[in-house]
Every structure is written in C-alpha cells, then in structure tokens.
Amino acid sequence: MEEANIQRFPVLRSVYGGLTKSERRIADYIANHAGIVMEQTVADLAAQTESSEITISRFCKKLGCSGLKELKVMLAARLSTAPQKDFHDIASGDGGSDVASKIFANISEGLQDTLSLLDYEALDRAAAMVLAANRVYVFGFGNSATVCADMETRFLRLGLAIRAESDSHMQVTEAALMTEGDVVIAVSHSGATKELLQSVRAAKKAGAGIIVITSHGRSLLAEEADICLCGMGREVQYTSEAGASRLIHMAIGDVLYTRIAMQERSVFRGNMEKMRKEIGKKRQF
Structure with missing residues (x-):
C-alpha cells in the first residue's frame, strides 16, 4: 500500500482498518489510480483488483455509498479540490523546526480532512x-x-x-x-x-x-x-x-x-x- 495516497482520501482512511484483505486491495487501487477509476465500470474495477462485482458493491456500501457511481462523485469532489499536500512524516535527521512544521501541518490537514x-x-x-x-x-x-x-x-x-x-x-x-x-x-x-x-x-x-x-x-x-x-x-x-x-x-x-x-x-x-x-x-x- 502506498500510504501517502491513502492519506489523500479521508473516507478511505477512516474505514481502512475495518476492511477485509480484498477490500483493502480495492482501496489501495482506488487511492493509487483515482483518475483512472473515474472512467471504469464495476466490471473493470473488479478485474483490476482481482475481486468480484459483489465485493465492489459491498466495498462501496462500507464507504456509505449506494454504488460505484456515488463513490465516483465523492472521488470527483476530492480530486477537484486544491492539490493535496504530501503527508509529512518525521525523519530521524529532522531538526526542531522540521518536526514542529510537520506536526502542525498534519494536525491542520487532519482537521480539514475531518471537516469533509x-x-x-x-x-x-x-x-x-x-x-x-x-x-x-x-x-x-x-x-x-x-x-x-x-x-x-x-x-x-x-x-x-x-x-x-x-x-x-x-x-x-x-x-x-x-x-x-x-x-x-x-x-x-x-x-x-x-x-x-x-x-x-x-x-x-x-x-x-x-x-x-x-x-x-x-x-x-x-x-x-x-x-x-x-x-x-x-x-x-x-x-x-x-x-x-x-x-x-x-x-x-x-x-x-x-x-x-x-x-x-x-x-x-x-x-x-x-x-x-x-x-x-x-x-x-
């Protein structure tokens, strides 16, 4: 899983811990290929994630969506907002200024995620x-x-x-x-x-x-x-x-x-x- 991409989508991050292995594979794919997903059908998404159409439907419902169409609307709203900043993790060589700026940035962005x-x-x-x-x-x-x-x-x-x-x-x-x-x-x-x-x-x-x-x-x-x-x-x-x-x-x-x-x-x-x-x-x- 590319953690930084999951971080971009609060709705995926909020349910990720409760997803099955196959559902996590779908979430990872969507997070890493959100633009492509916008053009795909349920059958396409199922094929790309090695899952079934029923699993795709169940996954959408876990996100509070009636189906893939509603999920695409949610993704489109997220993609149309200002470009997302990268997740700011702390490295072992960071100084005080780096640590403070990264922690403050993550809290600020987390608040904005929660707002949405x-x-x-x-x-x-x-x-x-x-x-x-x-x-x-x-x-x-x-x-x-x-x-x-x-x-x-x-x-x-x-x-x-x-x-x-x-x-x-x-x-x-x-x-x-x-x-x-x-x-x-x-x-x-x-x-x-x-x-x-x-x-x-x-x-x-x-x-x-x-x-x-x-x-x-x-x-x-x-x-x-x-x-x-x-x-x-x-x-x-x-x-x-x-x-x-x-x-x-x-x-x-x-x-x-x-x-x-x-x-x-x-x-x-x-x-x-x-x-x-x-x-x-x-x-x-």
Whole structure:
C-alpha cells in the first residue's frame, strides 16, 4: 500500500482498518489510480483488483455509498479540490523546526480532512441527544481519556449532569446501572479497545443512548453507536499512536458543545456569569 495516497482520501482512511484483505486491495487501487477509476465500470474495477462485482458493491456500501457511481462523485469532489499536500512524516535527521512544521501541518490537514468527513446531521442529532439526557457519561482510555476530561469540563458549563470515567471497573459498573434517558459518549482512536466495548455494550443493554467519537468509522465500537462522529489525524513517527487524532476528537467535542450551547443560550450565559463571579472572588485572596 502506498500510504501517502491513502492519506489523500479521508473516507478511505477512516474505514481502512475495518476492511477485509480484498477490500483493502480495492482501496489501495482506488487511492493509487483515482483518475483512472473515474472512467471504469464495476466490471473493470473488479478485474483490476482481482475481486468480484459483489465485493465492489459491498466495498462501496462500507464507504456509505449506494454504488460505484456515488463513490465516483465523492472521488470527483476530492480530486477537484486544491492539490493535496504530501503527508509529512518525521525523519530521524529532522531538526526542531522540521518536526514542529510537520506536526502542525498534519494536525491542520487532519482537521480539514475531518471537516469533509463529518456527518453534520448526525452531529446535531448528537447535540439533541445530549441535551435531552438525564445523565451523560464520557468513556475513554489513554489519550482518549484526556478528550473525555476536556468534554466533562466544557459540558459542566452547560449545567449538564456529566461524568468522565477512564477506569474500566468504574465504567462497566456505571454502565450496568444506567437507564433509558442516560447517554454515553465513547471516545476511541481505534474503536477496538475491549474494555471500552464491554462498557458500551453494557450501557446499550441497559437502555442508554450511545454516541461514538472515533477515527475508524467501521470499527467494532462504531457499530455499537446510535450516532458515530468520525474524524482522524495524520499520525507520524515518534509521536503516540493517536496524537493528532486526540486533538481532532477534542475539536469534535468542541463543536458538539457549541451546538448545545447555541440551543441553550440563556442557560449558558447565566452559568458563565456565575462562574466568572466565583472565579473573580478567588483573585481577591
């Protein structure tokens, strides 16, 4: 696989981890020959990728397309945009300036990729679900736990009953005791963490609504979601696996927070005024 070419197509990158071997072969071919694919039929694509027409159809559906025709429209929109910059990986001889510029560039481009990938109707449905919830729980581990903590801090300002939890035992205990009207926001770069899947499945069984923020839209975790918000960064060597994605998932949380605040303007303003007043008192000591 030519990684740099896959990087150019967010929709391919978002599902790549959940594809079968034959489907990955199709994704690789499309990423490396996007212009040629625009002129091919389903039979042509099947022949070039040593797969069947049924596999091509299944692959298109995994990308959220009804068929090859719709996939071509998606590819055309991507190809018609400004020329894509190359993926900026870090080499062992890079200096501080090189490292900083590459990391910043990948985060910036990852945000733009996510902007083109986000389902905005799903985002508004998620905002409505959170706003109507009795209690909100934000579950995640590792780097994703920092996203959860940030969301807890932000959403508290809206007066929501929210709790971030990164301990697996506490997660599954809370999940088992949830009821209808509760909501879980599960954050995971890979969407494959077993402990998180157990907690989410327990919460779903108890009747809670499930919102997933992940980098892999076809992951096991995404399949458990009522609403899935997908966004990913362009990961580089020498950084943690989900370094860029962590910031991008945090940005998705910020958009979700803002959409809720827009619907509860008076509550938001009142809470912010109360917070500023109390913080102002602390400065007097």
